[in-house]
Structures are given as structure tokens and as C-alpha cells.
Amino acid sequence: MATGEFRVIRKNRKEEVFDTLRREILAARLKVTLDEQLKRPTSPTVKRLAGMKLPPMVRPHRSVGKTRVPN
Numbered sequence: 001m002a003t004g005e006f007r008v009i010r011k012n013r014k015e016e017v018f019d020t021l022r023r024e025i026l027a028a029r030l031k032v033t034l035d036e037q038l039k040r041p042t043s044p045t046v047k048r049l050a051g052m053k054l055p056p057m058v059r060p061h062r063s064v065g066k067t068r069v070p071n
Contacts, residue, residue: 018055025052 028050035042 021055022057025049025054 028046031046032042032050034040
């Protein structure tokens with residue numbers, strides 16, 4: 001595997017982790033809100049997750065529709 005390819009894979013993995021973390025935090029925030037409205041208890045773990053700062057938005061992939069021609 002070439003060094004450039006490794007960087008692309010690592011970058012894609014980082015973007016995937018940020019996307020997943022954002023969704024989990026937003027879902028936890030929704031659960032806390034719903035639990036409060038329905039007067040249900042919320043686990044401390046969900047409350048901690050809901051209190052986390054959202055990771056940065058990841059730029060959309062620009063390579064969509066483009067193909068890379070090998071040398």
C-alpha cells in the first residue's frame with residue numbers, strides 16, 4: 001500500500017468516526033429531551049453523551065462521480 005493510499009484510508013476512517021459520533025450525540029440529546037417530557041429516567045451514560053460537544057462537520061466527498069485512472 002502506497003503512503004498516499006494509507007492517508008486516504010485514515011482520513012476516510014476519521015470522517016466515518018466523526019459522523020458516527022455526531023449521530024450518537026444527537027440521538028442522546030433527543031433521548032434526554034424525550035425522557036424529560038415523558039418524565040422517565042435517563043441513564044447517566046446517555047446524559048454524559050448528550051452533554052458532549054459535537055465533533056466538526058466533515059466535508060462531503062468531492063470524488064463522487066470521478067474515477068481515478070491508474071498510471
